[in-house]
Amino acid sequence: MEYSHSDAELLDQPIGYWAWAAHSAVVDHIRAGLAEFGISQPQYWIMNQVRSGRNGRTREEITEILKGYLDAGATLGPEFDALFDKGLVSIDDEQRLWTTAEGEAVYQRCVERQDALKGVRHDGVTDAEYLTTLKVLQRMIHNVGGEAWHE
Numbered sequence: 276m277e278y279s280h281s282d283a284e285l286l287d288q289p290i291g292y293w294a295w296a297a298h299s300a301v302v303d304h305i306r307a308g309l310a311e312f313g314i315s316q317p318q319y320w321i322m323n324q325v326r327s328g329r330n331g332r333t334r335e336e337i338t339e340i341l342k343g344y345l346d347a348g349a350t351l352g353p354e355f356d357a358l359f360d361k362g363l364v365s366i367d368d369e370q371r372l373w374t375t376a377e378g379e380a381v382y383q384r385c386v387e388r389q390d391a392l393k394g395v396r397h398d399g400v401t402d403a404e405y406l407t408t409l410k411v412l413q414r415m416i417h418n419v420g421g422e423a424w425h426e
Contacts, residue, residue: 276399290415301396308392312384313361317347317354319389322374322382325364331371343424 280288306316314322324337338351347354355372358364363378374382397405416423 294412304396305389305392308388309385312381312388314381314385315354315357317341317344317351318358318363319382319385320344320347321351321354321358321372322364322378322385325372325374326379326382328371331367331369331373333370334372337372 278285302316309316309319320341321337324332324340328336334351334355337355341347341351342349355364358378359366361378362375363381365373365375367373413423
């Protein structure tokens with residue numbers, strides 16, 4: 276791969292710009308892959324949380340878990356509703372959510388697609404480089420008093 280600048284010039288490049296550019300490119304890549312199954316990224320997150328709750332989870336529990344994901348927490352209502360409308364998630368008498376048989380099938384296709392997309396994103400990137408990148412980003416977030424967490 277040819278880089279945008281020499282190593283010396285890269286040291287003067289703004290991290291904010293490159294973090295934003297990486298975010299935009301990666302999120303667009305993920306969302307395009309999920310859209311092929313009629314699923315938005317927040318809907319995928321919801322389905323993942325529904326499936327990971329042994330006794331189901333409520334909308335409120337899932338919203339609390341996802342509130343920091345790309346600032347989506349406050350806007351998840353329509354995403355839940357879309358999953359109900361598509362018949363991918365159901366709700367029981369205790370207000371706990373469950374994937375339907377169709378929802379499980381769609382979710383599994385999305386997982387397979389996510390694995391393939393991750394392979395594309397990580398092409399030419401070693402595990403050591405990926406680990407270093409995440410640690411550097413987390414350190415920079417910490418250095419400026421920010422908070423970030425991902426399950």
